[in-house]
Amino acid sequence: MDRRSLHAVLVDGVAGAARLTEHLSSALDGTGPAILPLDAGLPAPRLRRLISAFGPEVVVEPDGQATARRGGRKTAAGTAVIIGTSGSTGDPKGVELSAAALLHSARASLARIGARPGERWLCCLPVTHVAGLQVLVRSLAAGTEPAVAPAAGPGALAGAGCAHVSVVPTQLARLLGEPAGAAALAAYSCVLVGGAAADAGLLERARAAGVRAVTTYGMSETCGGCVYDGVPLEGVSVRAGGDGLLRISGPVLMNRYHGGPDLRGEFVTCDLGSVEDGHVVVRGRADDVINTGGHKVVPGEVAAALAACPGVREAVVVGRPDREWGERVTAVVVPADPANPPSLELLRTHVRARLPRYASPSELVLTEAIPVLPSGKPDLASLKKAGT
Secondary structure: OOOOOOEEEEOOHHHHHHHHHHHHHHHHHOOOOOEEEOOOOHHHHHHHHHHHHOOOOOOOOOOOOOOOOOOOOOEOOOOOEEEOOOOOOOOOEEEEEOHHHHHHHHHHHHHHOOOOOOOOOOOOOOOOOHHHHHHHHHHHOOOOOOOOOOOOOHHHHHHHOEEEEEEEEHHHHHOOOOOHHHHHHHHOOOEEEEOOOOHHHHHHHHHHHOOOOEEEEEEHHEEEEEOOOOOOOOOOOOEEOOOOOOEOOOOOOOEEEEOOEEEOOOOEEEEEEEOOOHHHHHHHHHHOOOOEEEEEHHHHHHHHHHHHOOOOEEEEEEEEEEEEEEEEEEEEEEOOOOOOOOOOHHHHHHHHOOOOOOHHHOOEEEOOOOEEEEOOOOOOOHHHOOOO
């Protein structure tokens, strides 16, 4: 079987996007090795573990210095990029993506949002994750160079000279909290919002401010977002199985998990959802479902209800251990006015009017900001542990 050299490319956060683009370009056109982007800022033991698990032949440091590894291994010939998907614990897992899949995703995205030739993208997401990486792929597919903003502040967005940007809901919420941030976003032709579910209230605020926000749904295994505003991209099909889990097929799928068998047919997600009149509706992750007193609660549905409650700026819902009920529904809320935060009873009343009684939160945690992972997603693990 033909094999391809694999290079681990260590990247200094978002700031390393420009240098990674060079490696990515040659990985996509076949003139260079496959790449494994890794965050150079990870703790040294974690970084060593990832490199050992994936076994690249060469490690490229942030300064460009390349070191060959004794015992390094090649990867499959059809692999252009490997994206690591494991968190801070557990065994490392890598998603092998082909150039064809990445480029199909990028071109379908550009076509869907109506991007015009020469329009540039602003990169303000970590490029070691698929959402940030795809900003670079879209730029290459469009024949442009991305601008880079390590911090997605109003000034950086306003001065980038770009037409398109991709953000996570937390970034969107924080930018909308500042008049200058909302104005900067409104100047963009398209603002992709993905990485986590964006509640209806946040999207309404964005659109009321003139922001052309487009929600995306996808994961590393699908080259990032493959469903825009509920509608699959060209060539992508989504269906719900009898178990309620969404299944995705089409040219954006990964080849395989690193070291595993080839993916054939369709990818079974961990997300509960449905397809209604051609639109994909995502309820939430099956592995996040809260079991409270024998009742199953989908945290995303509760968080969406809370987002529309007066006095709530941001909300995340998690299940925390409870001796009596197994798990308790915990609402973690950033109040709109810290001096006058919403009460637990107000939240419970608001949720009970929209969801079954057992879905209403039994615990309220007020916070100044929702903790997030490097990818920008809420750090659910830390929120769950905080209550133990």
